[in-house]
Amino acid sequence: xxxxxxxxxxxxxxxxxxxxxxxxxxxxxxxxxxxxxxxxxxxxxxxxxxxxxxxxxxxxxxxxxxxxxxxxxxxxxxxxxxxxxxxxxxxxxxxxxxxxxxxxxxxxxxxxxxxxxxxxxxxxxxxxxxxxxxxxxxxxxxxxxxxxxxxxxxxxxxxxxxxxxxxxxxxxxxxxxxxxxxxxxxxxx
Numbered sequence: 567x568x569x570x571x572x573x574x575x576x577x578x579x580x581x582x583x584x585x586x587x588x589x590x591x592x593x594x595x596x597x598x599x600x601x602x603x604x605x606x607x608x609x610x611x612x613x614x615x616x617x618x619x620x621x622x623x624x625x626x627x628x629x630x631x632x633x634x635x636x637x638x639x640x641x642x643x644x645x646x647x648x649x650x651x652x653x654x655x656x657x658x659x660x661x662x663x664x665x666x667x668x669x670x671x672x673x674x675x676x677x678x679x680x681x682x683x684x685x686x687x688x689x690x691x692x693x694x695x696x697x698x699x700x701x702x703x704x705x706x707x708x709x710x711x712x713x714x715x716x717x718x719x720x721x722x723x724x725x726x727x728x729x730x731x732x733x734x735x736x737x738x739x740x741x742x743x744x745x746x747x748x749x750x751x752x753x754x755x
Contacts, residue, residue, distance in 0.1 A: 578611030687734030
């Protein structure tokens with residue numbers, strides 16, 4: 567399902583698929599009037615959803631490498647494509663804003679997510695997870711750059727939280743468990 571949420575052209579990931587309104591409580595899915603009357607809506611691509619997807623897809627590629635190599639390759643390719651989208655958009659402050667109901671077209675009233683308006687924690691996770699999975703120095707360079715920007719105050723995110731809206735801790739965990747990671751960053755983390 568996550569792989570289907572990625573735009574095959576841009577690499578960005580749509581942040582949700584929802585009915586126009588919340589399903590009425592007590593209504594069976596096959597009787598859901600919002601679904602039967604208006605269908606499902608796919609929301610816009612979002613930097614935060616894409617970076618989180620990259621972290622998850624890179625981890626999936628590593629986990630499945632010796633179990634299902636074809637699926638692992640598919641996940642890694644999707645992660646790399648998503649990461650290109652992340653790199654192209656991460657310095658655009660508007661890209662860090664979460665979509666709210668009012669910004670969707672057509673207007674969807676199936677729950678707003680007033681989460682952390684920054685994607686930096688997810689971007690950190692994406693870079694760390696791609697480095698752990700691939701060992702490629704380009705991702706380690708990105709980790710070093712993100713770490714430098716964070717410690718200098720240029721960007722802000724938690725390096726310890728792992729919650730629905732903050733994934734920086736997942737990136738830190740990945741980096742701490744990566745061979746060839748920068749020892750001074752590992753010590754600091």
